[in-house]
Structures are given as structure tokens and as C-alpha cells.
Amino acid sequence: MTVVLGIETSCDETAAAVVDDRFAVRSSVVESSIDQHRAFGGVVPELAGRAHLHTISEVVLRALSEAGLDPLAPQIDAVAVTSGPGLVGSLLVGLSAAKGYALAWDIPFVGVNHLEGHLFAPLLENPEMKWPVLTLLVSGGHSALVLHESPGVHRVLGETIDDAAGEAYDKVARWLGLGYPGGPVIDKLAQGGDRSALKLPVSMTGATLDLSFSGLKTAVVRASEKFPDVALADVAAAFQSAVAEQLLRKTRQALDEYDVAGVALAGGVAANSALRAGMAELAEQRGLECHLPSFANCTDNAAMIAAAGLYRFMHDGPSAHELGATPNWSLSQLS
Ligand code: KG4
Numbered sequence: 001m002t003v004v005l006g007i008e009t010s011c012d013e014t015a016a017a018v019v020d021d022r023f024a025v026r027s028s029v030v031e032s033s034i035d036q037h038r039a040f041g042g043v044v045p046e047l048a049g050r051a052h053l054h055t056i057s058e059v060v061l062r063a064l065s066e067a068g069l070d071p072l073a074p075q076i077d078a079v080a081v082t083s084g085p086g087l088v089g090s091l092l093v094g095l096s097a098a099k100g101y102a103l104a105w106d107i108p109f110v111g112v113n114h115l116e117g118h119l120f121a122p123l124l125e126n127p128e129m130k131w132p133v134l135t136l137l138v139s140g141g142h143s144a145l146v147l148h149e150s151p152g153v154h155r156v157l158g159e160t161i162d163d164a165a166g167e168a169y170d171k172v173a174r175w176l177g178l179g180y181p182g183g184p185v186i187d188k189l190a191q192g193g194d195r196s197a198l199k200l201p202v203s204m205t206g207a208t209l210d211l212s213f214s215g216l217k218t219a220v221v222r223a224s225e226k227f228p229d230v231a232l233a234d235v236a237a238a239f240q241s242a243v244a245e246q247l248l249r250k251t252r253q254a255l256d257e258y259d260v261a262g263v264a265l266a267g268g269v270a271a272n273s274a275l276r277a278g279m280a281e282l283a284e285q286r287g288l289e290c291h292l293p294s295f296a297n298c299t300d301n302a303a304m305i306a307a308a309g310l311y312r313f314m315h316d317g318p319s320a321h322e323l324g325a326t327p328n329w330s331l332s333q334l335s
């Protein structure tokens with residue numbers, strides 16, 4: 001059996017996890033520096049990098065001991081680490097740590113694409129899932145529809161041409177004075193609001209499977225300036241409904257074009273209540289398996305990195321020790 005230690009430090013989460021080749025998660029530890037960033041309305045790269053440096057050793061030790069391993073000589077076969085995309089200073093902390101552990105324990109290490117990690121998250125909760133799967137990957141930095149033929153074999157069908165879905169949530173929340181991160185706050189507010197109180201444009205009605213959230217974000221800001229009496233909960237509900245509507249429409253369009261056995265959500269926005277309900281309904285209508293990972297597997301964690309690392313290690317072998325960080329590494333480049 002192959003056992004991998006995963007390390008994730010691409011943004012504000014410092015995470016480590018131990019996963020085996022049956023995709024069983026033996027431990028998963030996540031610490032976040034988000035409290036340090038709230039006041040700035042977004043992640044401050046230098047603060048994030050320093051926080052990783054401060055926390056990484058303790059997080060790795062906890063992941064090893066929670067998996068029942070000896071931290072000095074753990075029985076693991078490889079270290080998998082996010083090498084991009086992400087904040088360069090943050091990525092370098094994880095990469096340096098992974099290289100150090102690999103040298104100390106005399107085992108290989110493998111660089112992992114963070115977005116491919118997100119694609120593996122649904123698999124951690126259902127290793128027996130049927131393939132192919134259409135995955136809607138929606139996070140703070142990326143949004144894409146991905147045809148996932150089998151673990152590790154995937155193709156980007158469409159992606160955002162401007163903002164990511166989570167980025168739009170965060171920017172709208174900031175403008176409305178709701179704090180950071182915006183997704184969870186808007187989601188909660190929206191549940192008590194009336195979406196028909198504000199009319200918003202429908203974006204990306206064309207034939208491509210690309211997405212766009214920048215126009216919608218601007219439209220919400222303009223509309224709430226123009227109609228200041230509309231309640232905040234109604235603004236949130238109108239915005240949330242427009243985001244979910246676009247994402248679900250593009251998913252439906254992709255399902256008309258490609259034959260799949262299931263649909264999956266991945267990334268932080270996969271925690272969204274409207275999106276989860278819409279995706280479950282769509283899967284039922286089409287007779288497909290529906291994979292909605294738990295909140296812990298939607299947001300950044302190291303178990304998904306270990307899972308993707310297992311695949312990469314077994315198929316491509318270890319990475320060279322010179323491997324650097326790739327801050328703008330897209331999923332299309334990988335597939
Ligand atoms: O995947 P993630 O943890 O980090 C990135 O790789 O970007 O995603 C974070 C994003 C943030 O933009 C946050 O506002 C959004 O996920 N988010 C949500 C919800 N929970 C988190 N967006 C909408 N509804 C939610 N419930």
C-alpha cells in the first residue's frame with residue numbers, strides 16, 4: 001500500500017494530511033490565517049507567507065501523529081505538495097518544507113496542481129464513484145467546467161473569462177460592507193431574501209461553456225446604488241440566484257453535449273446552498289450520481305493534494321528536487 005503525506009500552502013490555509021492509495025484519509029489538519037486578513041478585505045500575501053512559516057511544522061507533526069505515525073521516521077512513501085497555482089511566497093513555504101521532509105526521510109516528493117487537487121476532493125468521499133464525471137470547480141481564484149474521464153484524466157470544457165465565482169462573492173460582499181470572505185455571509189443572508197426584488201442581467205447566454213461574473217458583480221453594485229431601499233437580504237438573494245443560474249445553465253449545456261455518469265461540485269463555492277440544491281435537482285432530473293463534498297472537502301485542504309499527488313506519483317513519478325513554484329499554473333496546461 002502506498003501512503004502519501006500531502007502539504008497545502010497556496011493561499012491562507014496551512015494544511016497537512018495522510019492519505020493512502022485507496023483514497024482513505026488517515027488524518028487531515030487545516031489551520032487558517034484568515035483572521036489576520038479580514039480587516040484588509042482579502043488575503044494579504046506577505047501575512048499569509050509568514051503565517052505558513054510559523055505554522056507548517058506543527059501542522060505536519062499533528063497530521064503524522066493523528067495518522068498514528070512516528071513523526072521522526074514515518075512509514076510514508078512520498079510527500080505531495082501544492083506547487084501552483086497560488087501566492088508565490090506561500091507556495092515556496094510548502095515546497096521548501098516538502099523538500100526538507102523528503103530529504104530527511106529519504107523518500108520522493110511530487111509537486112501537485114492545486115486545481116487538480118480540488119478535482120480529487122469528491123473522490124475522497126466516494127472512492128467507488130462512477131466515471132466519467134462532469135465537475136463544476138468554483139473557488140475564490142478559479143471557475144471551470146471540467147470533464148473528468150477517470151481519476152487524473154480531465155479536460156477543461158469552459159472557464160471564467162474574468163472573475164472567479166468566489167471572487168465575485170467576495171467583491172460584492174466587500175462593496176455591501178459584509179466583510180471577508182463574502183461567500184458564506186451572502187449565502188446566509190440570501191436565504192431570508194426575495195430574489196425577485198432586484199432584476200439582474202443573465203450573463204453568458206451563448207453556446208460556449210465559458211463563464212463570466214464581472215458584469216454581474218458590476219450590475220449588483222449599480223442596481224443597489226439605484227435602488228437603495230431594496231433590503232440587503234434581497235440584494236444577496238438576487239445575486240446568489242443569478243450566480244447559481246449561470247453555473248447551472250452551463251452545467252446543463254455541458255450535460256447535453258457530453259455523456260457522463262455523474263456530476264460533482266468542487267472548490268469553496270461548492271459550499272453554497274443554492275448551488276448544491278440546484279445541482280442535486282439537476283442530477284436527479286438526468287438520472288446521474290451527484291457528488292457534493294462536505295464543507296471541509298470543498299475548501300482548501302491537504303487530503304485532496306495528497307490524493308492528486310498519489311495519482312501523479314504513480315503515473316508520472318516523482319518531481320525533480322529543483323522544482324519551483326508556478327503561481328499561474330492552469331488546469332488546461334496540465335491536461
Ligand atoms: O476553494 P477555496 O477555499 O479557496 C480557493 O482556492 O480560492 O474557496 C474560497 C472561496 C471564497 O471566495 C469564499 O467566499 C467562497 O469560496 N465561499 C462561498 C461559500 N463558502 C465559501 N461562496 C458562496 N457560498 C458559500 N457558502
Ligand code: ZN
Nearest residue numbers: 118139299300
Ligand atoms: Zn482552492
